[in-house]
Amino acid sequence: MTDVDEPAPARRGRPGYDREQMLSGAVRVFNEQGYDATSVAALTERLGLSKAALYHHFDSKEQVLDASLERALGPLEAVLVTPEATTGTAISRLAAVLRGAVHVLVAELPHVTLLLRVRGNSEVERRALDRRRSFDQRIAGLVRDAQREGSVRSDIEASVAARLLFGTVNSIVEWYRPGGPETADRLADDVVAVALDGLRTPDAEA
Amino acid sequence: MTDVDEPAPARRGRPGYDREQMLSGAVRVFNEQGYDATSVAALTERLGLSKAALYHHFDSKEQVLDASLERALGPLEAVLVTPEATTGTAISRLAAVLRGAVHVLVAELPHVTLLLRVRGNSEVERRALDRRRSFDQRIAGLVRDAQREGSVRSDIEASVAARLLFGTVNSIVEWYRPGGPETADRLADDVVAVALDGLRTPDAEA
Structure with missing residues (x-):
């Protein structure tokens, strides 16, 4: 996979999440904060990646x-x-x-x-x-x-x-x-x- | 206290919730929507009462x-x-x-x-x-x-x-x-x- 844009400072230069990593990261956030309560913006921010990176692998939060x-x-x-x-x-x-x-x-x-x-x-x-x-x-x-x-x-x-x-x-x-x-x-x-x-x-x- | 069920326009003029009714109404909303995700404003709106009515019985959502x-x-x-x-x-x-x-x-x-x-x-x-x-x-x-x-x-x-x-x-x-x-x-x-x-x-x- 290509690099994620807008990485969190510490992650600069690291390769981006692949689909699998994105899925497990997202599920961790959903379990912590609740699925309904987690917007796509909040989710991508917590994962330190852009919405575009998420939408590269998934059509929607759903x-x-x-x-x-x-x-x-x-x-x-x-x-x-x-x-x-x-x-x-x-x-x-x-x-x-x-x-x-x-x-x-x-x-x-x-x-x-x-x-x-x-x-x-x-x-x-x-x-x-x-x-x-x-x-x-x-x-x-x-x-x-x-x-x-x-x-x-x-x-x-x-x-x-x-x-x-x-x-x-x-x-x-x-x-x-x-x-x-x-x-x-x-x-x-x-x-x-x-x-x-x-x-x-x-x-x-x- | 008189009985109050589903809050709705029909409740206009009826007596308000007592502490016990407010507690069970609030808990029902917390269980449906999640405690963290429910603001005091959303809670009182769902219960069809004013914030003042809630604060008459409780200091806070907590x-x-x-x-x-x-x-x-x-x-x-x-x-x-x-x-x-x-x-x-x-x-x-x-x-x-x-x-x-x-x-x-x-x-x-x-x-x-x-x-x-x-x-x-x-x-x-x-x-x-x-x-x-x-x-x-x-x-x-x-x-x-x-x-x-x-x-x-x-x-x-x-x-x-x-x-x-x-x-x-x-x-x-x-x-x-x-x-x-x-x-x-x-x-x-x-x-x-x-x-x-x-x-x-x-x-x-x-």
Whole structure:
């Protein structure tokens, strides 16, 4: 990519942002300041680049949002069609989806964070919410299948169970920071353990 | 006070908001538009009242925020000192705190929603985050006590378990709407069941 014009003083002479760097920079700013509250002018100023540089890669702020949401939704949807999520018992498929979702959250943390804050104020946001809704329905369907096969308790409504499960998974974005002591694999194990088997030691009295 | 609902031209001549109505109206606007993004002018316009009316009850927008966060934090902290949360086995105390927290979330939904979105941009917000942090540490301490008494599995780090537990609880604000089929009691039962015993039917194979 060519140089960015109007660079911040310290960045003078450095090469400009490519599309990928611009996307991650923008998403960082959106997550800090809120997407709606961030104008294109404020965004480019924070990134130390010109509007022209942004518009070289993206048609609009909304297209940046769309690209970011795709980074979250695409891999989450892909989890649903892996062999582990489509073959075997319903409870093993459910465990595979939980595990896969944790990995996507960790790998695409800023994009998933943005996705979870989307409120439906534009067409791009509404499309993302529709895709989230379909995803949630697939999870509820998996819980229902597992209830039918007898592997998941039937005293909790499937849609409530699905919401609580993904509440647990999604809450990870609030505190997980890459590079900490908790690896994605370990975290996925913990989530599956808590979600399916609970915290209680087997046979312990309440 | 008389009841006031949606502000609109139709309200002309009706009595003004009292402090409580102003607080809940303001919190609804903050949750819809974001606290930082809502100026006093925009807030009072949305509520259909004058700045003077707002300033009659509150010194500043920040004081409104403070009052709202207290509505969430006060009851949550009160849960920690109930007899159920301070006597008995650690796992029964943990269950009591989870159950109590769900009830607070349901009873104070808009205030807890606002609390969970606070990012620490002001002194009021930082104080609230400090209180949340203390609360979370108390939960982690309870999990640790339960691990020591042998009632909670020790293969998950207490602080991670506490975060996942309250991730599950806090996620309720994203979808729970009062008046739906799920009562607070039922929801509290479901959360405790999933958190402590998991979704899996006892003895089911993964």
